Amino acid sequence: xxxxxxxxxxxxxxxxxxxxxxxxxxxxxxxxxxxxxxxxxxxxxxxxxxxxxxxxxxxxxxxxxxxxxxxxxxxxxxxxxxxxxxxxxxxxxxxxxxxxxxxxxxxxxxxxxxxxxxxxxxxxxxxxxxxxxxxxxxxxxxxxxxxxxxxxxxxxxxxxxxxxxxxxxxxxxxxxxxxxxxxxxxxxxxxxxxxxxxxxxxxxxxxxxxxxxxxxxxxxxxxxxxxxxxxxxxxxxxxxxxxxxxxxxxxxxxxxxxxxxxxxxxxxxxxxxxxxxxxxxxxxxxxxxxxxxxxxxxxxxxxxxxxxxxxxxxxxxxxxxxxxxxxxxxxxxxxxxxxxxxxxxxxxxxxxxxx
Ligand code: GZL
Numbered sequence: 001x002x003x004x005x006x007x008x009x010x011x012x013x014x015x016x017x018x019x020x021x022x023x024x025x026x027x028x029x030x031x032x033x034x035x036x037x038x039x040x041x042x043x044x045x046x047x048x049x050x051x052x053x054x055x056x057x058x059x060x061x062x063x064x065x066x067x068x069x070x071x072x073x074x075x076x077x078x079x080x081x082x083x084x085x086x087x088x089x090x091x092x093x094x095x096x097x098x099x100x101x102x103x104x105x106x107x108x109x110x111x112x113x114x115x116x117x118x119x120x121x122x123x124x125x126x127x128x129x130x131x132x133x134x135x136x137x138x139x140x141x142x143x144x145x146x147x148x149x150x151x152x153x154x155x156x157x158x159x160x161x162x163x164x165x166x167x168x169x170x171x172x173x174x175x176x177x178x179x180x181x182x183x184x185x186x187x188x189x190x191x192x193x194x195x196x197x198x199x200x201x202x203x204x205x206x207x208x209x210x211x212x213x214x215x216x217x218x219x220x221x222x223x224x225x226x227x228x229x230x231x232x233x234x235x236x237x238x239x240x241x242x243x244x245x246x247x248x249x250x251x252x253x254x255x256x257x258x259x260x261x262x263x264x265x266x267x268x269x270x271x272x273x274x275x276x277x278x279x280x281x282x283x284x285x286x287x288x289x290x291x292x293x294x295x296x297x298x299x300x301x302x303x304x305x306x307x308x309x310x311x312x313x314x315x316x317x318x319x320x321x322x323x324x325x326x327x328x329x330x331x332x333x334x335x336x337x338x339x340x341x342x343x344x345x346x347x348x349x350x351x352x353x354x355x
Contacts, residue, residue: 037073044093057355059295065297108133109184130184144317152192157273176207179238217245240277243270293319
């Protein structure tokens with residue numbers, strides 16, 4: 001009863017309220033946010049965090065493409081690498097009745113209820129980069145991301161080809177610095193390594209979650225060097241930030257990073273192909289760098305454009321990705337009969353890229 005009466009009173013007062021606010025110089029909601037976003041497509045974007053150069057490149061791409069210049073009102077939320085923050089942000093977006101929600105999910109599970117809420121409110125959800133594991137994948141409109149298992153398989157196949165090329169017949173002893181446990185990138189890249197190690201008889205001496213951050217990459221490598229010392233000849237880092245940390249630890253210990261493992265160098269494999277990662281690939285400190293494309297801004301603009309025009313959009317869209325090295329002996333790798341080129345990195349190529 002109270003609610004009904006309240007609503008009648010409120011309805012009668014609204015014109016007076018607005019007049020009053022105007023007189024006191026206060027702005028109504030319309031003069032504030034809503035007016036500013038008038039005519040723009042409002043997009044709520046829940047980003048994982050700012051844990052790596054890759055993540056920053058991904059955010060830059062989204063904020064550049066989905067800007068007011070191009071007709072978008074982007075509401076960007078940094079989840080600070082916590083799923084609960086991302087879920088809160090999504091609920092905010094739903095409450096604000098945004099036109100679209102874009103989510104880069106830190107891990108694959110735990111999204112069903114919130115995705116269902118958005119779906120029931122008629123807000124299309126675009127998942128980018130990592131995947132969600134839902135009971136019903138019709139609750140989101142599109143997923144655009146990477147084939148993380150293929151990324152890992154390309155890296156491991158490169159290692160296999162390289163070891164054969166140098167006729168390396170000693171034990172292959174690997175330190176595995178994985179990404180955030182439960183994230184699609186970690187699941188795919190780790191699965192590829194474990195499968196290759198089993199197939200080719202490589203030893204994984206240690207496997208720990210580096211959370212895609214440089215500090216943990218360094219900590220894990222320091223611990224590994226203490227425990228396994230000279231036995232280590234390969235480090236498989238699931239992103240460039242971890243690789244940078246691992247390289248710091250290795251060089252601090254007096255060992256050298258590089259591809260001459262017969263002479264005791266430690267070979268680094270990495271993912272992302274960020275600028276920092278490619279500079280280290282150019283100078284041979286990273287032997288092979290398998291790209292993970294962060295440029296989701298243009299992809300999301302294309303998807304939203306198609307949805308607005310009720311054009312057909314694929315439910316899954318895969319990003320184009322390359323693989324880079326400065327070791328000229330391996331120029332391609334074959335996976336399931338498909339040939340994937342290995343691009344020789346040079347300074348001109350690095351300077352020509354957006355990230
Ligand atoms: C992969 C992406 C990963 C990157 C890391 O698509 O989610 O998260 O490989 C980033 O650098 O932190």
